[in-house]
Amino acid sequence: MRILIRTSKWAVLARRLGSLAVPLTIVPVLMHRERYLDSGLFLVVALFAGLIAVLAVLAALIALVRLWHTGDQGWGRALSGLFLGLICLAPFAYYGGQALRYPIVTDIATAPRSGLPLIFEPDTANMPPPRLLTAQEQQRFFPNATTRTYPLDALQLFAIVEHLVQAQGWDIRQRREPGLGDEPGRLNARIVTLAGWREEAVLRVAPVASGSAVDMRSASIGALHDLGSNGQRISDFMIALDAEVTAFLRDNPNINAPAIEEPDESDGTVGVE
Numbered sequence: 001m002r003i004l005i006r007t008s009k010w011a012v013l014a015r016r017l018g019s020l021a022v023p024l025t026i027v028p029v030l031m032h033r034e035r036y037l038d039s040g041l042f043l044v045v046a047l048f049a050g051l052i053a054v055l056a057v058l059a060a061l062i063a064l065v066r067l068w069h070t071g072d073q074g075w076g077r078a079l080s081g082l083f084l085g086l087i088c089l090a091p092f093a094y095y096g097g098q099a100l101r102y103p104i105v106t107d108i109a110t111a112p113r114s115g116l117p118l119i120f121e122p123d124t125a126n127m128p129p130p131r132l133l134t135a136q137e138q139q140r141f142f143p144n145a146t147t148r149t150y151p152l153d154a155l156q157l158f159a160i161v162e163h164l165v166q167a168q169g170w171d172i173r174q175r176r177e178p179g180l181g182d183e184p185g186r187l188n189a190r191i192v193t194l195a196g197w198r199e200e201a202v203l204r205v206a207p208v209a210s211g212s213a214v215d216m217r218s219a220s221i222g223a224l225h226d227l228g229s230n231g232q233r234i235s236d237f238m239i240a241l242d243a244e245v246t247a248f249l250r251d252n253p254n255i256n257a258p259a260i261e262e263p264d265e266s267d268g269t270v271g272v273e
Helices: 008-031 039-072 075-100 135-141 154-168 229-251
Strands: 107-109 148-150 171-176 185-193 198-210 211-220 261-262 268-272
Touching: 008 075, 008 107, 039 075, 039 268, 107 135, 107 229, 154 171, 154 185, 154 198, 154 211, 154 229, 198 229
Parallel strands: none
Antiparallel strands: 107 211, 148 211, 171 185, 185 198, 198 211, 261 268
């Protein structure tokens, strides 16, 4: 007599749900990055994809338990559904961890924001108001997000800052070099996060008594929570800038050395070298 071995329906369902969760997770991100989806609709689709991934994992776990007891076929289907569901849930786990780690904030700055204007501000009629941290909270969560002062003139430091911005791959939308009369230089750059959110970074280089100072602002466009991206961006940039300036000063130890006066042998006057 021929014994028929059934294929678990739960295993079939798990793989189907896992296979559906993958495009639902990836395609909306690509569309959001290219601005085919607005942020509100993107969130709805992303949550739906997360729900499908959860159902795939649950169906796979039920299938594995039943397969263990019944001896039916479908281990491969159940395991593939479990794997695909967990892969699709990984971004939700990461961003959920970031939401628990950082306070709700969308705008971080190392100086008063009036001196670090955002170029998207004229288009903010439908944007939610920015969420800010107190000075104590910012120091606690992002201790490296502070003003930097270096013994370089403003033009030298501006060139280093611009080079570092370009190395980060940020899209510079507005550029103004430091000018005469202590006029600060400024760079405005747009950043697109992995999930497609738009953010803007503003960097200002201003002359001070001991050299030049760099301030930075990073803000999310239309988001309710930046999940720590803005504060971390400033911290990482300032740490990288410290290293870049240190290397520059090491390679150019006499960059700001005063001019040396030497006697002019031809007429006995003193010349400047």
